[in-house]
Amino acid sequence: MSIQITFPDGRRKTYDTPPTGLAIAQSISPSLAKKAVVVKVDGELWDLTRPIERSASIEIVTRDAPEALQVIRHDAAHVLAQAVQELYPGTQITFGPATEDGFYYDFARAEPFTQADLEKIEQRMREIVARDLPIKREIWSHEEAVKFFERCGETFKAEWIREGLKPDEPLSIYRQGDQWLDLCLGPHLPSTGRLGTAFKLTKVSGAYWRGDASKAQLQRIYGLAFATEDALKAHLKMLEEAEKRDHRRLGRQLDLFHMQEEAPGMVFWHPKGWTLWQAVEQYVRRVYRASGYQEVRAPLIADVSLWKKSGHWDNYKENMFFTESEKRIYAVKPMNCPGHVQIYNAGLHSYRDLPIRYAEFGSCHRNEPSGALHGLMRVRAFTQDDGHIFCMPQQIESEVTAFHRQAMKVYADFGFTEVAVKLALRPDQRLGTDEVWDRSEEALRAALRSAGVAWTELPGEGAFYGPKIEYHLKDSIGRSWQLGTMQVDFSMPERLGAEYVDEHSQRQVPVMLHRAIVGSMERFIGILIEHYAGALPLWLAPVQVVVAPIVSDADAYASEVTQALCAAGLRAQADLRNEKINYKVREHSLLKVPALAVVGRKEAETRTVTLRRLGVEKQETLALAAAVERLAAEAAAP
RNA sequence: GCCGGCGUAGCUCAGUCGGUAGAGCAACGCAUUCGUAAUGCGUGGGUCGGGGGUUCGAAUCCCUCCGCCGGCACCA
Numbered sequence A: 001m002s003i004q005i006t007f008p009d010g011r012r013k014t015y016d017t018p019p020t021g022l023a024i025a026q027s028i029s030p031s032l033a034k035k036a037v038v039v040k041v042d043g044e045l046w047d048l049t050r051p052i053e054r055s056a057s058i059e060i061v062t063r064d065a066p067e068a069l070q071v072i073r074h075d076a077a078h079v080l081a082q083a084v085q086e087l088y089p090g091t092q093i094t095f096g097p098a099t100e101d102g103f104y105y106d107f108a109r110a111e112p113f114t115q116a117d118l119e120k121i122e123q124r125m126r127e128i129v130a131r132d133l134p135i136k137r138e139i140w141s142h143e144e145a146v147k148f149f150e151r152c153g154e155t156f157k158a159e160w161i162r163e164g165l166k167p168d169e170p171l172s173i174y175r176q177g178d179q180w181l182d183l184c185l186g187p188h189l190p191s192t193g194r195l196g197t198a199f200k201l202t203k204v205s206g207a208y209w210r211g212d213a214s215k216a217q218l219q220r221i222y223g224l225a226f227a228t229e230d231a232l233k234a235h236l237k238m239l240e241e242a243e244k245r246d247h248r249r250l251g252r253q254l255d256l257f258h259m260q261e262e263a264p265g266m267v268f269w270h271p272k273g274w275t276l277w278q279a280v281e282q283y284v285r286r287v288y289r290a291s292g293y294q295e296v297r298a299p300l301i302a303d304v305s306l307w308k309k310s311g312h313w314d315n316y317k318e319n320m321f322f323t324e325s326e327k328r329i330y331a332v333k334p335m336n337c338p339g340h341v342q343i344y345n346a347g348l349h350s351y352r353d354l355p356i357r358y359a360e361f362g363s364c365h366r367n368e369p370s371g372a373l374h375g376l377m378r379v380r381a382f383t384q385d386d387g388h389i390f391c392m393p394q395q396i397e398s399e400v401t402a403f404h405r406q407a408m409k410v411y412a413d414f415g416f417t418e419v420a421v422k423l424a425l426r427p428d429q430r431l432g433t434d435e436v437w438d439r440s441e442e443a444l445r446a447a448l449r450s451a452g453v454a455w456t457e458l459p460g461e462g463a464f465y466g467p468k469i470e471y472h473l474k475d476s477i478g479r480s481w482q483l484g485t486m487q488v489d490f491s492m493p494e495r496l497g498a499e500y501v502d503e504h505s506q507r508q509v510p511v512m513l514h515r516a517i518v519g520s521m522e523r524f525i526g527i528l529i530e531h532y533a534g535a536l537p538l539w540l541a542p543v544q545v546v547v548a549p550i551v552s553d554a555d556a557y558a559s560e561v562t563q564a565l566c567a568a569g570l571r572a573q574a575d576l577r578n579e580k581i582n583y584k585v586r587e588h589s590l591l592k593v594p595a596l597a598v599v600g601r602k603e604a605e606t607r608t609v610t611l612r613r614l615g616v617e618k619q620e621t622l623a624l625a626a627a628v629e630r631l632a633a634e635a636a637a638p
Numbered sequence B: 001g002c003c004g005g006c007g008u009a010g011c012u013c014a015g016u017c018g019g020u021a022g023a024g025c026a027a028c029g030c031a032u033u034c035g036u037a038a039u040g041c042g043u044g045g046g047u048c049g050g051g052g053g054u055u056c057g058a059a060u061c062c063c064u065c066c067g068c069c070g071g072c073a074c075c076a
Helices: A021-028 A030-035 A066-087 A115-131 A142-151 A155-164 A229-244 A247-253 A271-290 A304-310 A312-319 A337-345 A393-413 A434-451 A521-531 A552-567 A581-590 A601-606 A624-634
Strands: A003-006 A012-015 A036-041 A044-046 A056-062 A102-108 A135-140 A171-176 A180-183 A199-208 A217-225 A301-303 A321-325 A328-332 A356-365 A381-391 A420-424 A456-458 A468-474 A480-489 A511-520 A545-549 A572-574 A595-599 A608-613 A619-623
Touching: A021 A030, A021 A036, A021 A056, A030 A036, A030 A056, A036 A066, A056 A066, A066 A102, A066 A115, A066 A171, A066 A180, A066 A217, A102 A199, A115 A199, A115 A217, A135 A142, A142 A155, A142 A171, A155 A180, A199 A229, A217 A229, A247 A521, A271 A356, A271 A381, A271 A393, A271 A511, A271 A521, A301 A304, A304 A312, A304 A328, A304 A337, A337 A356, A337 A381, A337 A511, A381 A393, A381 A521, A393 A434, A393 A468, A393 A480, A393 A511, A420 A434, A434 A468, A434 A480, A468 A511, A480 A521, A511 A521, A545 A552, A545 A581, A552 A572, A552 A595, A552 A601, A552 A624, A581 A595, A595 A601, A601 A608, A608 A624, A619 A624
Parallel strands: A003 A056, A420 A456, A545 A572, A545 A595
Antiparallel strands: A003 A012, A036 A044, A036 A056, A102 A217, A135 A171, A171 A180, A199 A217, A301 A328, A321 A328, A356 A381, A381 A511, A420 A468, A468 A480, A480 A511, A595 A608, A608 A619
16 A cells, blocks of 8 residues: 655655654654644645545645634634533533634523633633643444434434434544544544634624524524634734724714614714715715616605505515504505606606616615614614616616626725625525526626626525625624615516516516615715724715814904815814814814814914814915815815 | 623713712813813713612612613514
């Protein structure tokens, strides 16, 4: 028997007996063996202790390699599980994967874990690391594994093996020390000591068994884990910084909006916040016009009969608000599409008129589950930059690609470049035949293909009336939110009786495209605030310039400067309070005002202003007219 | 909706063992006119999220409702 191992540099070595990754590393250098985490065998990550029984190319993965992190994190989850079972006998193990910054493990236990428990558990984890228990991989048969876990009272594990895994496939079991083991795909570190100390348990929460709300609720423990202490520290620092960018905190600090108990999930916009809103709205309105949309406005409530016809009653009523008057029941609109179809239906349309594009800053109410609400990101009352395109099937692709280009331009104008594109496919609860869904999904794929973008697909996540392209952006703490969307809908136009007359004088049903770029104004503004940490670019800033006199002798001139700035279309304010300039600079800096125009006696005499930009200590003194001109030019919307 | 945590002045927060609520900032008043991130002194401000209970007495203990926060589920 001869096994040929190829190294990354192309060198080869022949072995008589199957070597392990650890042995190979050891033969290269003891320090490499010490740093080794796993071994990559023909591109696949293997345990260092697993014999390599065939010729292969290998690469030793050390703890500083990016692939090492997921192994370290996954190991941390297992060490957590062992610690919990040692401390709390009777607790069942379920699943515990690595996450983006650490790991979690779900346990079945009647008593929830407390913060004090977390400290004890983390302490025990450190002990398990110190014990440096060997981690060994074993292969068990399906039947053997089910029996074993049932005998131990691990009913969740046993259920998973019975229902989630194929009976004829052998299973890998990882034994950690003599006592503890878990079913796992691996790979793992050779021993618990290699996990290191750069981990920290962070939070507990509930989680449903197999992600299903109708099944048992488990106790999830989350942790962070990194290769080094420094990396962990850096991550904690990052989280602290992210908290300062939180739009809920900044919304209060910058006096943009508030929410209160009487209107959960609904926003009270303050003057400054509404100014920001208007800046965004006016920008989007220009986009509407430039891309051939006609702006419309539909009622906020309509008789339920309309929502029964549209399919919302059957598919969406859990999320709708209702109201009643004179024995009629009305629904508060959760979407704008049926309203736009009514406007479309008010006239007769020729195929020559298509595509017809309607747009609306559509105010929608959705009765979202209370636990889903989250600042401006997830609300119950929101306004969409909604639009519906009525077109013929052969026009779908060009409409979708044009929309895509427009959307990417809008995101770039607001400073966003990292937009994730996803394609959400047919959900279980839906309208229309499979054949129609095939067509709709393929139409969107074709458009994305021709736009030349990369996308990921999300099976089961489409709207009940059609598949959708989703545009996602991340908030300050890395949560991803859907902003824009483009959806193909072959169902609703027919249900609501939309028609056009084709070239043969025959009535046809148009296709409807649902689209939004910023998505919800609320969510978009939340993302904007976090993206800029409150320091909005000049064109969006609620207050663009504050004119601050140094002495009251300059008050009159300061008012004149303010008027000149306002006359040039700038949002300018004078700060005539009897405060020192230091105080004013500090306060307006904290309020993230992008430009400060300081005027003292000197400026008043020479009719100049001294400009100071947010966060920049260097100042520049220039003639009043020149300053106005410069700021006005800079404040122009893209 | 589910699990857990939290709710005290406009904001950020303290409040011990159940003994009748406090700080800083902000606000207001007075003084100060000052050149780039906090001028000084003084004053007012609270149904301790709502309701109920235990107790001689509740911010504090118990029940319940509401909201918020973290996660899960949901998310056109």
